[in-house]
Amino acid sequence: MSDDVRTVAPSIGSRLSQLAELPGTDRARELASLGRSWLGEGAPSLTDDERAAVVKTLLDVVSEGAGSARERLTVGAALGLLGDPRLLLPEDDAYWATVELDEGPIQFGRYLVTNREFRRFVDAGAYDDDAVWASIEGGLAWRDGAEARWPDLASQAESRPFVVDNQPVVGVTWFEAAAYAAWAGARLPDFEERLYAVRGREKRPYPWGAPFGEGNANTQEEVLGQPTAVGLYLRDRSPEGIYDLAGNVAEWCADGVDGERWAHPGAWDQPSMSAWAKARVLETPDSLSPALGFRLARDHS
16 A cells, blocks of 8 residues: 555545556546545545545546546546646746747647636736736727626636636637736747647647547547546647647637637537647637637747
């Protein structure tokens, strides 16, 4: 028995010890059942030692990619509730992955911007900081006239499945995404930059190569009906370690045409065709959707 299991109360510790003996698929199934008890109302409180032991066990399942899509969805949500140690911030070097473009290196966030990350922006009072919004085209005018901002939408009861800490933030306009990027000392990627991050010099149609296959990305075919924790689909990952490039949520890009902005449409509510690296759609910058988020980029110093 490992030290982290020995230190917890018998009820939790013994169950985790039993789970450790199970094959990955069975362990994922049992952990999903256990995780649901923490996600519902009246969830039991855990000591610090219990929490650490459970988080470690959940992380093991995530890193193995074990279980069905729905089981891993629950495991990821439980991990987000208890504290996902994978989540970093833009000031952490490990937050970034470097891609060598022909024009020079560029860094991308390994994960889509998460609810935990974006909430820090909100809690810092950034929506009241004129300088943040003035730094982006049309930002101040949108903020001052907006009928629905992310903090308002996120507080609604129906938004609960979409605001788990380790899931990608969704329901953000391009203005909000660009403002967060500026506040974080970064920017949104151009579509062509993002395209290269997916395809590389090998011209991959998907981060893992080809064909699209089954169970490689969170698209409509997975029938989950919502985003998952970031990085839950292990094959939806570039060689440099950039996750969720094909599915999970669509991504705003910096550039566009005639005042509209490009977005890569691959998301939980779209068919696999939308996951293709070259797929793109134009959206008005004030558009928002429960399947549209973003990631950060920055020029390598």
